[in-house]
Amino acid sequence: MNTPHLSRRHLMLGAAAIPAAASLPLSARAEAPQMGAALPPYRRFKLGAFEVTTLLAGTRTVPEPQKIFGLNATPEEFAAASEANFISPDAAQFFFTPTLINTGSELILFDTGLSPDGIVAALAAAGYTADQVDRVVVTHMHGDHIGGMYSDAPTFANAAYSTGSVEMDHWDMSGNDGFEAKIRPLQDRFDLLDDGTDVTSGITAMAAFGHTPGHMAFHVESEGERLILGADFANHYVYSLAHPDWEVLYDADKAAAAQTRRKLLDMMATDRVPFIGYHMPFPALGYVANRDSGYEYVPSSYQMMIET
Numbered sequence: 001m002n003t004p005h006l007s008r009r010h011l012m013l014g015a016a017a018i019p020a021a022a023s024l025p026l027s028a029r030a031e032a033p034q035m036g037a038a039l040p041p042y043r044r045f046k047l048g049a050f051e052v053t054t055l056l057a058g059t060r061t062v063p064e065p066q067k068i069f070g071l072n073a074t075p076e077e078f079a080a081a082s083e084a085n086f087i088s089p090d091a092a093q094f095f096f097t098p099t100l101i102n103t104g105s106e107l108i109l110f111d112t113g114l115s116p117d118g119i120v121a122a123l124a125a126a127g128y129t130a131d132q133v134d135r136v137v138v139t140h141m142h143g144d145h146i147g148g149m150y151s152d153a154p155t156f157a158n159a160a161y162s163t164g165s166v167e168m169d170h171w172d173m174s175g176n177d178g179f180e181a182k183i184r185p186l187q188d189r190f191d192l193l194d195d196g197t198d199v200t201s202g203i204t205a206m207a208a209f210g211h212t213p214g215h216m217a218f219h220v221e222s223e224g225e226r227l228i229l230g231a232d233f234a235n236h237y238v239y240s241l242a243h244p245d246w247e248v249l250y251d252a253d254k255a256a257a258a259q260t261r262r263k264l265l266d267m268m269a270t271d272r273v274p275f276i277g278y279h280m281p282f283p284a285l286g287y288v289a290n291r292d293s294g295y296e297y298v299p300s301s302y303q304m305m306i307e308t
């Protein structure tokens with residue numbers, strides 16, 4: 001304790017608290033247990049006739065974010081962008097956020113997190129079971145998106161599957177352990193999407209190539225209300241939006257990914273349409289504003305709660 005640094009305000013609050021505490025029975029004065037840091041595990045809102053739920057399927061702290069999000073930035077540029085947005089240049093918080101859309105007739109899950117247990121728990125927190133999912137849409141085939149698909153048996157026993165045709169072809173040809181474990185067993189059950197293909201009425205695939213060869217975003221519209229599911233077109237809410245041309249470790253084709261980023265960000269800023277980004281800070285829902293030569297992420301507050 002460093003009492004000389006206690007402010008007058010602290011001392012006054014401390015003094016004011018004593019009489020109230022003294023009047024309580026002894027048992028009520030026991031210290032309540034600390035519960036640990038926590039986030040609400042889902043966010044649900046209406047989009048026209050659809051219900052949209054973002055699911056927190058995982059979060060973790062990752063050191064040295066410049067080695068991921070700013071490969072071609074100088075340390076000074078990276079530090080300046082971090083400081084301007086009140087985040088540390090030395091560590092980033094990662095989020096993994098699958099999205100569930102209940103159209104009223106179908107329950108559609110976009111991406112599946114890191115593991116079957118993780119996505120089942122995330123669904124349960126939002127009130128759903130895996131066997132209620134009618135369709136699983138895979139935006140692209142990185143492990144943090146396909147990890148929940150399969151383990152000995154399909155996680156989603158009653159689901160049909162959709163993914164981009166370019167994405168399926170790429171991984172079918174090149175393969176890797178994740179694809180063999182999570183997609184290959186279900187491969188025959190996939191419907192393949194191209195740019196402009198409807199997943200269902202009101203949900204349309206958009207080619208957003210670059211992060212992976214066939215990475216897809218989705219345009220969602222119900223009763224005139226719009227939303228973009230951006231998946232991994234931008235992987236950090238500050239670095240990828242303020243500096244769309246900064247190279248990202250995980251982008252397979254860095255130039256194509258930057259081009260896709262600028263195209264989608266420009267559309268979102270111009271149309272003022274909200275988006276869900278798989279790696280945006282949970283609940284992963286926000287808007288895009290023009291800022292300098294790049295963009296700014298504006299987290300959603302109550303826009304989706306206004307009753308019309």
Ligand SMILES: [Zn+2]
Nearest residue numbers: 142144232278
């Ligand atoms: Zn990802």
